[in-house]
Amino acid sequence: SFNSRLRDECLNINSFYSLLHAQVVIGDWKTEYNHQRRHSSLGYLAPVDYARQCTHQSETDDSQSDRTE
Template sequence: MVESFNGRLQDKCLNQHLFLSLRQARNLIEAWRHDYNHHRLHTSLDGRTPREYHQRSEEDQTLNRADL
């Protein structure tokens, strides 16, 4: 899973930009990370974003506790 993420980060962000400063690199990588987690749909998560998947997981856990 980590290797897949690292590959995507490299292909979609690091290889597409020439960073002129550390600050610029941090800003562009943070923007890419935000897009990856909040807007990009993932097939491995049933077409959800990681944030949507996480929220759904928390809701499911709450419902499971209520059913006990």
Template sequence: MRDELLNETLFFDLDDARTKIANWVADYNTRRPHSSLKYLTPAACAAHLTATDDRLRKPDQLRGSSVVPPAPPGVQTGEL
């Protein structure tokens, strides 16, 4: 952001700075390809993601283990 916007842009007042920065952020986050996304735009990358995509975590892995292990036999759990 510093190299592409802040060092090269002349801001006339605070409102002008806010407008130019907001436009740059919108362009960067929606229309520009990113190397980390295999040079796709964020919108194009999001369109390819699905709930069954291999790159996403498998939800069954999360359901397999409980957060807290069960109480040992003979220990009262405080249930009514």
């Protein structure tokens, strides 16, 4: 799925003039994909929001276990 999205949404619509240009364009796409784009497999959250939610849940679980000991 990732490879086809990368090709369809980035590689097929851009013409790269140099290796550096390709690295910048693909890097920008990757940043958007990993930080802003919502993923259905993550409950339509962006990966950073999902990670933040998991981290918060883990911190909450840890603090509750500290109270019970």
